[in-house]
Amino acid sequence: xxxxxxxxxxxxxxxxxxxxxxxxxxxxxxxxxxxxxxxxxxxxxxxxxxxxxxxxxxxxxxxxxxxxxxxxxxxxxxxxxxxxxxxxxxxxxxxxxxxxxxxxxxxxxxxxxxxxxxxxxxx
Numbered sequence: 001x002x003x004x005x006x007x008x009x010x011x012x013x014x015x016x017x018x019x020x021x022x023x024x025x026x027x028x029x030x031x032x033x034x035x036x037x038x039x040x041x042x043x044x045x046x047x048x049x050x051x052x053x054x055x056x057x058x059x060x061x062x063x064x065x066x067x068x069x070x071x072x073x074x075x076x077x078x079x080x081x082x083x084x085x086x087x088x089x090x091x092x093x094x095x096x097x098x099x100x101x102x103x104x105x106x107x108x109x110x111x112x113x114x115x116x117x118x119x120x121x122x123x
Contacts, residue, residue: 001112002026004096009117016086016121022079022096022114030054030074033099036081037107038092038119045095047105049081059103064090086121093118 008020020036035050049060049070058070069082079096094117097110104110 002029002032002098004098004112004114006094006096006114006117009094009119011120011122012086014087014121014123017082017084018086018119020081020083020094020096020117020119022081024077024079024098026077029072029077031100032112033101033103034070034072034079035097035099035103035110036070036079036094037097037110038090038094039116040092043092045107047107048094050103050105051079052103057103059105083119086119088121088123091119091121 003025005023012018030053033052036048037045038048039045047061051058051070055072067085071080096114098112099110
């Protein structure tokens with residue numbers, strides 16, 4: 001199965017942008033539905049966005065629609081999350097996750113996880 005490593009997090013002012021990356025090992029990256037989740041202190045892990053194996057289908061949480069864009073480059077085994085118009089409430093640890101099968105929105109449906117990257121948005 002794939003192994004996932006996130007990068008690209010950091011500290012940004014409200015209204016700013018960041019692009020997260022998730023590098024995947026293995027040769028079957030395109031077989032996996034990929035997703036981004038986030039977890040703020042004291043809160044449950046929540047769905048952010050997901051993308052199908054070939055990048056044809058995507059799904060976004062209402063809280064990030066129009067601001068975040070999920071994409072993937074299967075030739076580079078990499079998943080991305082472009083974040084624009086960041087708000088303080090976007091502050092969290094962001095995780096990428098993988099599953100074999102259709103898009104799902106619940107963390108329990110994903111069996112492979114990265115270790116996360118911290119995103120902090122200051123007001």
